[in-house]
Amino acid sequence: MGLRNFPFDTERCLLKICLVSASSEFLLWRSTTVVYLREVLLMEYEVLRLRVRAGLLEGYSTALVTIDLHHCFGYYVTSAYLPMIMLMLISYTSLYCQSENRDLRVMMAITNLLILYALYQQMSEGLLPTLYTKAIDVWCSFSIMFIFS
Known part of the structure; x- marks a missing residue:
């Protein structure tokens, strides 16, 4: 976390999900979606936005999930x-x-x-x-x- 502007900051969390059971020749993520089902207001943060992007990492199909969290100041x-x-x-x-x-x-x-x-x-x-x-x-x-x- 980058806390230089704490408590007036926004954090960006990245999740890399990689399918290593098969190479990208056999298994690709094409259309991926993420749905956040819990509370938007957390203890110290508010979930602003979720984004998903499919890609390749070392020959394997990956999904990069980006979660933007705004600090509740x-x-x-x-x-x-x-x-x-x-x-x-x-x-x-x-x-x-x-x-x-x-x-x-x-x-x-x-x-x-x-x-x-x-x-x-x-x-x-x-x-x-x-x-x-x-x-x-x-x-x-x-x-x-x-x-x-």
Whole structure:
């Protein structure tokens, strides 16, 4: 899976079905169809489209089934993006506190940073580990740097 734009991404899964019981001289897939009979809305994805293409692979008849899955991002918007936006707004409003209340401003900023970091850690535990940065990682880093600055 390519999760660079996670959770605003679309995944493409490929299934290669190869008939190895007989070579393509004796057995060919000409008209193939695939029907998906289950729910279109899955736990984290929505099944958008299924396509089938017949072909040859090393002298055997094959069918390539392509399944396009769209990530349902509503959960991540409501559980990650909106709370982080609210925490950034709270942190920004602390700038309007009187300058004599430095302790209040510092405590609000530190508390918001700790909450954001805890939210980011909780979210990261539920995601697949990758070697590259995902869109949600960029957003969390931006939120933390915004409050820190």
